[in-house]
Amino acid sequence: MKKPLASSLLLSLLIFNLVSLQPCLAYSHQSAVKNVIILIGDGMGVAHVEITKLVYGHLNMEDFPVTGLELTDSLSGEVTDSAAAGTAIATGVKTYNGMISVTNVTGRITNVTTLLEVAQTLGKSTGLVTTTRITHATPAVFASHVPDRDMEDEIARQLILHRVNVLLGGGKKEFDEDTLKMAEDYGYNIVFTKEELEKAEGDFILGLFADSHIPYVLDRKPGDVGLLDMTKKAISVLERNPNGFFLMVEGGRIDHAAHENDIGSVVAETKEFDDVVGYILEYARKRGDTLVIVLADHETGGLAIGLTYGNAVNEKVIKGIKASTSRIASEIKVTGDIRGIFKKYADFEPTIEEIAYIKKALNSTDRYALQNAVVEIINRRVGVGFVSHKHTGAPVPLLAYGPGSENFGGFLHHVDTAKLMLFGRENTPITISGVSGIKGDITGDSEVDRRDAYITLMMLLGENVDNEAEKRVDMDRNGMIDLKDVLLILQES
Ligand SMILES: [Zn+2]
Structure with missing residues (x-):
């Protein structure tokens, strides 16, 4: 499925030669x-x-x-x-x-x-x-x-x-x-x-x-x-x-x-x-x-799924829900029909205790009290809990x-x-050696190539960064290594 690196490199060189006016295609070997x-x-x-x-x-x-x-x-x-x-x-x-x-x-x-x-x-x-x-x-x-x-x-x-x-x-x-x-x-x-x-x-x-x-x-x-x-x-x-x-x-x-x-x-x-x-x-x-x-x-x-050990979750309750809790709450508020709205949108008959709980929330000054009460009733029936x-x-x-x-x-x-x-997988270990003085060259081989871009990407991802090396590949001199530097090195390679 994956193209071998050698052939894709070859392909990219070929493309580069054919359309050298479009450098962005030069590394379409991606x-x-x-x-x-x-x-x-x-x-x-x-x-x-x-x-x-x-x-x-x-x-x-x-x-x-x-x-x-x-x-x-x-x-x-x-x-x-x-x-x-x-x-x-x-x-x-x-x-x-x-x-x-x-x-x-x-x-x-x-x-x-x-x-x-x-x-x-x-x-x-x-x-x-x-x-x-x-x-x-x-x-x-x-x-x-x-x-x-x-x-x-x-x-x-x-x-x-x-x-x-x-x-x-x-x-x-x-x-x-x-x-x-x-x-x-x-x-x-x-x-x-x-x-x-x-x-x-x-x-x-x-x-x-x-x-x-x-x-x-x-x-x-x-x-x-x-x-x-x-x-x-x-x-x-x-x-x-x-x-x-x-x-x-x-x-x-x-x-x-x-x-x-x-x-x-x-x-x-x-x-x-x-x-x-x-x-x-x-x-x-x-x-x-x-x-x-x-x-x-x-x-x-x-x-959290399940509030006790064992077969504690009743997912069938979820299958019966046909509206968001904010909509259920607002319709209860508008109609006052607690039993009817639960039946219509949650497919269950609320108990006397549940109805009392909703009535209490309806009288609260907390604007989220009613929805939170609806949420609590449903979540307890399902057997799930939220920490926050x-x-x-x-x-x-x-x-x-x-x-x-x-x-x-x-x-x-x-x-x-x-x-x-990533532009082709690299398995060889990352070594930063020598200083050629050439901007973008981090391998020290006096050339700016895709290996330099790869190492720069790895440095961006947190691989040991030493300050000198970082300066050498900060191509746009914005004080940090980012994808832009990787791109610029690729464009120069
Ligand atoms: Zn968020």
């Missing part, structure tokens, strides 16, 4: 990897996957040959947010919570090159797809650089400025007239409905299907766009590029459901994500040139398929995702 697809379940811990499997029996996520765990800590500490986690995934560089593909390890705010930007330099098409606002942290880290994730109108502008081919998700309200006008001028086909998405043509599509996030799976109406619809469209646009593509798809609201401790929505959102995983896995299997990575940015909620309404520091699942997938097994950290940029 092993046998033509397309890279990253699928991120936001907030999706191992337990979120497990409870979804209990409900549905089998998940596509089980079918990956390479599995591992990723540590998620950021410079802020053990518990990351999506901005810092996404930045680590997208750039290979750790940063502080809230930051979008910038870091201040150099003492000032510095932009860090992302995998999407690398893919663009390699002549590939690119796409970002999510069920959250497209300007939310996870998609943002791949194609924008801001010190604060809340600068979403600026992120919107930068997503367009980056000319990402396909941008699909929610977040209409973050795109003002000027940004939409700029998108139009850049040739984007701008769509707002599922119907328009299906018909959309061209190499640039901006799809904004909700003012804020796309509704939860359980709360969607017929005709609402889903993650699979958006993913299929993205693939159909991106796969036309003969140089290949880079695509990130996020199941963005697993996190939101877990923040709310809403087990019905956690499962429904994770299932939607897994359907996309299945579609992508099938696509990659048919092609053989597509590397697929599935991972989460962090765990949300501290989900926030993120936790647990390692998250990592799955890989396709050429180069062997780099993603084992116990890693988010920054290791930068290995997606």
